[in-house]
Amino acid sequence: MQLRGVLFDLDGTLLDTLEDIGRSANQALQEGGFPSHPIASYRHFIGDGVAVLFRRALPPEAAGDLQAVEGCVQAFGRLYDAGWRTATRLYPGIAELLDALRSRSIPAGVLSNKPDVFTRKCVEYYLAAWPFSVVLGQREGVARKPDPAGAFEAAESMGLAPSEILYLGDTSVDMMTARRAGMLAVGAAWGFRPIEELRAHGASAIVAAPIEVLDILDVNA
Numbered sequence: 001m002q003l004r005g006v007l008f009d010l011d012g013t014l015l016d017t018l019e020d021i022g023r024s025a026n027q028a029l030q031e032g033g034f035p036s037h038p039i040a041s042y043r044h045f046i047g048d049g050v051a052v053l054f055r056r057a058l059p060p061e062a063a064g065d066l067q068a069v070e071g072c073v074q075a076f077g078r079l080y081d082a083g084w085r086t087a088t089r090l091y092p093g094i095a096e097l098l099d100a101l102r103s104r105s106i107p108a109g110v111l112s113n114k115p116d117v118f119t120r121k122c123v124e125y126y127l128a129a130w131p132f133s134v135v136l137g138q139r140e141g142v143a144r145k146p147d148p149a150g151a152f153e154a155a156e157s158m159g160l161a162p163s164e165i166l167y168l169g170d171t172s173v174d175m176m177t178a179r180r181a182g183m184l185a186v187g188a189a190w191g192f193r194p195i196e197e198l199r200a201h202g203a204s205a206i207v208a209a210p211i212e213v214l215d216i217l218d219v220n221a
């Protein structure tokens with residue numbers, strides 16, 4: 001397989017967004033009169049979009065209540081809009097990897113289950129130094145990951161076949177998305193989930209540091 005491009009997950013892969021998402025979600029829960037969670041719990045709540053996050057974070061008796069979920073989603077939108085750049089940082093080594101991709105003219109893209117508006121804001125603010133051929137968050141009317149629809153759309157925008165793309169992500173959802181799209185599924189060990197989860201969901205490789213992505217590209221060049 002010849003690899004010519006890299007598609008990135010956002011939360012837990014390029015950006016450590018845990019604290020800003022967790023704090024905003026806890027505030028949304030509290031506004032609704034629900035108990036909050038330790039920030040670390042959000043490692044398991046994040047990954048399938050905001051509605052699923054609240055279905056996981058709400059107490060069992062409220063998790064099936066559409067109005068409760070929707071109320072939290074709305075509140076989160078307002079609170080995260082005010083708090084998305086408080087503690088969020090690039091993971092160590094991401095800047096060096098993106099520099100290397102740019103200097104080799106290897107196209108890069110972002111495919112996230114984060115709401116599209118926040119995906120764009122975060123990429124424009126934190127990752128403005130690098131060119132991305134495509135940036136896609138979760139959009140109304142487009143099936144979210146692990147459905148491969150977004151991955152196919154990203155591949156088309158990058159001008160590559162899915163089989164020419166390495167997809168780097170930090171959750172089972174990312175590994176399943178890559179496999180369903182026919183991309184090379186690579187797990188980021190520094191992200192939100194344990195590497196056992198990534199292996200169990202089809203990671204072809206696990207990288208301990210971002211720069212190791214270059215080694216995988218080199219052996220598949």
Ligand SMILES: O=C(O)COP(=O)(O)O
Pocket residue numbers: 009010011012046047048049050053111112113114115
């Ligand atoms: O915010 C989420 O639920 C997931 O976002 P990600 O796809 O970038 O990990």
